[in-house]
Amino acid sequence: MNGMIGMIGMIGMGRETFQMEAAIGIDIGGTNIKEGIVSREGLLLRHGSVPTEAGGGPEELIDKLLRIVEASSVYCRESGIVLKGVGIGTAGQVNAQSGAVAGATGNLPGWAGIPLARLLSEKTGLPVVVDNDVNAIAQGEAWVGAGKPWSDFLCVALGTGIGGCIVTGGRVYHGRDGFAGEIGHMPVQMDGGALCTCGNRGCWEAYASVNALKRMAASGLDGESFADPVALFAEARRGNPSATAIVDKYAGYVSVGLAGLIHIFNPPAIVIGGAVTAQGDFLFERIRALTERRTMSVFRHPDPVSIVPASLGDNAGVIGAAGRCLIG
Numbered sequence: 001m002n003g004m005i006g007m008i009g010m011i012g013m014g015r016e017t018f019q020m021e022a023a024i025g026i027d028i029g030g031t032n033i034k035e036g037i038v039s040r041e042g043l044l045l046r047h048g049s050v051p052t053e054a055g056g057g058p059e060e061l062i063d064k065l066l067r068i069v070e071a072s073s074v075y076c077r078e079s080g081i082v083l084k085g086v087g088i089g090t091a092g093q094v095n096a097q098s099g100a101v102a103g104a105t106g107n108l109p110g111w112a113g114i115p116l117a118r119l120l121s122e123k124t125g126l127p128v129v130v131d132n133d134v135n136a137i138a139q140g141e142a143w144v145g146a147g148k149p150w151s152d153f154l155c156v157a158l159g160t161g162i163g164g165c166i167v168t169g170g171r172v173y174h175g176r177d178g179f180a181g182e183i184g185h186m187p188v189q190m191d192g193g194a195l196c197t198c199g200n201r202g203c204w205e206a207y208a209s210v211n212a213l214k215r216m217a218a219s220g221l222d223g224e225s226f227a228d229p230v231a232l233f234a235e236a237r238r239g240n241p242s243a244t245a246i247v248d249k250y251a252g253y254v255s256v257g258l259a260g261l262i263h264i265f266n267p268p269a270i271v272i273g274g275a276v277t278a279q280g281d282f283l284f285e286r287i288r289a290l291t292e293r294r295t296m297s298v299f300r301h302p303d304p305v306s307i308v309p310a311s312l313g314d315n316a317g318v319i320g321a322a323g324r325c326l327i328g
Contacts, residue, residue: 021082024072024126025322026065027133028052028090030107030160034314035068037076038322040084042144044315046075058110062119069124085127086120087321089136096178099130103179105161105197129324133317134163134181135172137310140320141271142167143327146311150269154261155310156183158254158274161197162205166265171328184209188256207253210275216246233279248286255290262295262305273310284309 020039027034029052036047050068054061069086076083092104092111099117121128131139138155141147147155151170157163162184166173174180184205185198193202194212206212210229217226224242226232235243258270276283284307292304299305312319 019080019082021084021326022076023084023322023325024069024086025136025318025320026068026086026088027136027317027321028061028065028088028108029133030054030091030105033064033068034318035072036315036318036322037072037081038319038326040326042140042319042323044319045081046072047315047318052108054108054111058114061108061111062114062116065120066123069120069126073124073126083126085129085325086124087136087324088116088120088128088130089133089317089321090116090130091133093177093179093182094130094132094135096131096174099128101130102177127325129321131172131321131324132163132165132178132181135165135174136318136320136324137163137273137312137316138165138167138271138320139172139323140312140316140318141273141310142170142172142320143323144312144319145271145316146308147269147271150267150306152267153269153271154265154267155271155273156258156261158208158210158272158276160209160211162209162257164261183257183261186257186260188253188260204253204257208250208257212253213250213276216250221245229276233282237282247283251283251286252290254287255294258287258291258307259294262291262299266299267305269306269308271308271310273316277309280309 022037022039025036025038031052032049033052034049037045039045093102095102100115101111104111117128117130134157147153152168155165164181164183166181185203187202188204189202194206195201196203196206213229217229217232221242232243236247288307292300310316
């Protein structure tokens with residue numbers, strides 16, 4: 001495929017020449033940095049992944065980002081591709097106006113306070129746009145993924161934590177400072193509740209994240225525990241009653257938050273991403289049924305909210321981040 005892109009970076013069309021435009025997309029996670037080159041049409045032309053290794057501090061991480069940008073820039077020049085900029089999605093809270101990292105988790109030590117967009121733009125000479133990682137995922141799904149049929153929808157990422165994004169008019173809603181969508185930290189339990197990574201108790205994330213599912217699997221039911229969510233779902237598919245009960249309980253926790261979001265935003269659709277989407281309808285049918293049961297009838301008729309899995313997989317953040325440079 002890469003050879004093909006090198007051939008079509010410039011295409012002769014009579015006396016005219018079409019020159020392909022693209023942007024670099026980078027998705028910074030606590031474990032890996034995913035990166036790629038994305039065309040104006042939303043096609044992933046080239047992609048890769050490297051370990052984040054954030055323990056070395058922000059300077060080493062920025063150097064790694066610069067090497068990614070340089071390698072991608074060389075590729076574009078050699079392929080005749082016009083590079084329009086760099087889009088970055090990163091864990092944590094990002095100031096939407098300045099592109100600075102305002103808050104970060106322990107997975108990215110020292111990352112909070114880094115003026116990431118300005119630093120990279122100064123060092124590369126390219127326009128740089130920085131956003132929260134789930135916002136980038138939602139942008140990708142809205143552009144060329146599962147959210148494309150709707151101009152308004154919610155995106156929910158069920159991962160180590162729970163991230164969210166509000167898409168309205170086909171664009172990400174950032175809120176006052178750029179921090180909108182921290183839906184994982186809306187409380188679903190008063191008077192205590194499970195401890196959340198944010199330091200509070202009773203957050204939705206503490207019950208419906210993949211980390212919460214891991215704890216549920218390990219704790220087990222009726223004396224039977226499971227090594228991980230994969231083993232849990234495998235047993236549930238075989239009809240194991242303990243595993244099935246845990247899956248039902250987890251789907252119930254997910255539905256509590258989704259029902260709340262439906263009542264607040266009245267969206268036509270919710271796009272759900274994260275590793276659990278690999279379970280397909282085995283999980284989603286449970287989530288849909290339980291969410292509908294918890295939702296007021298006026299929000300369900302004439303049609304219930306469409307709850308669908310994300311479609312771009314691990315590359316959604318890369319595509320969406322690049323899209324910020326290409327489509328705004």
